[in-house]
Amino acid sequence: MSLLLTPTPAPARQLKPADPPLQRPARLPDDAAAVRAARQLAAEFAPGAAARDQSRTLPWAELDAFVASGLWAISVPREHGGLGASSATLAEVTALISAADGSLGQIPQNHFYALEVLRVGGSRSQQRFFYDRVMAGERFGNALAEIGHKDFKRRTRLTRAGSGWRIEGRKFYCTGALYAHWIPTLVVTEEEGREVQYLAFVPRNAPGVTVIDDWDGMGQRLTGSGSVVFDNTEVEPGWVVPFQASFEQPSTIGPFAQILHAAIDLGIGQGALAATLPFLREHARPWMDSGLARAADDPLAIQQIGELKVQQAAAHALLRRAARFLDAAQLRPTERSVAEASIAVAEARALSTTFSLDASTRLFELCGTAATLGNLGLDRFWRNARTHTLHDPVRWKYHAVGNHVLNDKLPPRHGAL
Structure with a gap:
């Protein structure tokens, strides 16, 4: 029986979400x-x-x-x-x-x-x-991905339990779950002989939910991207939202997710470049062969800073361009408009990846060994850039763009593009 076609009314009883926020958020006018x-x-x-x-x-x-x-x-x-x-x-x-x-x-x-x-x-x-x-100020986390298998098949199950549903499974890379009031969880259930995916919004403190702070990646250390375990966890029907069905028609979910990833990479690169400039001006030593008193006057360093600034400007421009395509597709989602948004976002993602890695690497190349001292913490930019850009491979962004330009192939519709 289909959850989507025959929704069950939510019972009057509500499972209690996590403790409410300390204050109601400000209302931003524009x-x-x-x-x-x-x-x-x-x-x-x-x-x-x-x-x-x-x-x-x-x-x-x-x-x-x-x-x-x-x-x-x-x-x-x-x-x-x-x-x-x-x-x-x-x-x-x-x-x-x-x-x-x-x-x-x-x-x-x-x-x-x-x-x-x-x-x-x-x-x-x-x-x-x-x-x-x-x-009201409540936060959503996520429990989407699973590890331990070479495929991308989801194994966390949603099963009928009386008038409600229960979840059983284990997730990883659960960014934000540690801090969340609700944990949107990707689940699968059997419908008419096939597995169908839904996104179940699970209260952080529901019985059977265990959030484990076991993320030990070298970068993005504070994202709370560890494990979440669901042990016969009850969820109400009104908290279960169609997921797979949203990709069976043109949907902006994929490019929306990706433009945020591109923005994170752009920001990390901007942070690295911003940290490079004062260190290069005030602390770095010029190379002896330059004959200069200041590292900031080294023409080779100046050239590399110029390259990074151009990369930053280009990545920022592509991000804003992609946003226009995405806004248009959200207003009128068609096969073509969503594909164009996905391609524009893939272009922005490709360049923001390059910029973040380049800026966080050249920070050390230009500033020298003194920049590696542990008390400065400048290595966090490279660790964060390298870790986050692994979210999905940039080589497939170039493939999507190239296949579209060369063969007019539309990119696939899923949550990772």
Whole structure:
């Protein structure tokens, strides 16, 4: 029996979500205000980023400030009380925060992703309920991926239990789940002889949910991207949102997810370049063969800084261009408009990957051995860039772009493109 075609009314009893936020978030009046708020928060977050990374101090206070600013609600549509921010604004906010602290920039990525899944496939009552939760300051995490197998098949099961449903399984790379009030979880269930995927919004403190802080990646250390275990966890039918069905028609879920990843990479690269400039001016020694008194006057260093600045400007321009394609596809999702958005986002993703890795590597090449001292924490930019850019292979972005240009092939529709 299909969940989508024959939804079961939610029972009156509600499983209690996690403790409510300390305060209701600010209401941002327009996109410009959102960007200003992000700039202000970035300035507050940046000074402590290295220390948080080195000590692996989880950023609870910073997340509370981030949510209180209203920025976690900017993608909620206006008809539901949100800002309904453009994709360009959402990407700009993400890049600004990521430049200050790559982990803080990534933590809400799946929160926004879940809101897009809800916008595309959720019922009006589901949208109203979860949008209200976000407007009240609640955070979404994620439990999408699984490890231990060479395929991408999901094995976490959703099964009928009386008037409700139960979840059994284990997830990893659960970015943001540690900090979340709700954990949107990708599950599979049997319908008419085939497996169908749904996104179940699970309260963080529901019985049977165990969030394990076992993320030990070399970068993005504070994203909470560890494990979540579901042991016969009860969920209500109203919390189960169609997922697979949203990809059986033109959907912007994929390019929406990817533009945020591109923005995170752009931001990490911007942070690395911003850290390079003062160190090169004030601390780096010129190479003896240059005959110069200041490393900042070295023409070879100047040339490389120029290259990085051009890369940054180009990646930023491609990101804003991709956002325009994405906004158009969200308004009118057709086979062609969604494909064009996916290709534009893939182009931005390719260059933002290159820029973040290049900027975080050249930081050391230009600033020298002194920049590697542990107390500075400058290695976090490279570790964060290298870790996050592995989310999905950039070589396949170039393949998607090339196949579209050469053979007019539309890219596949899934959550990773």
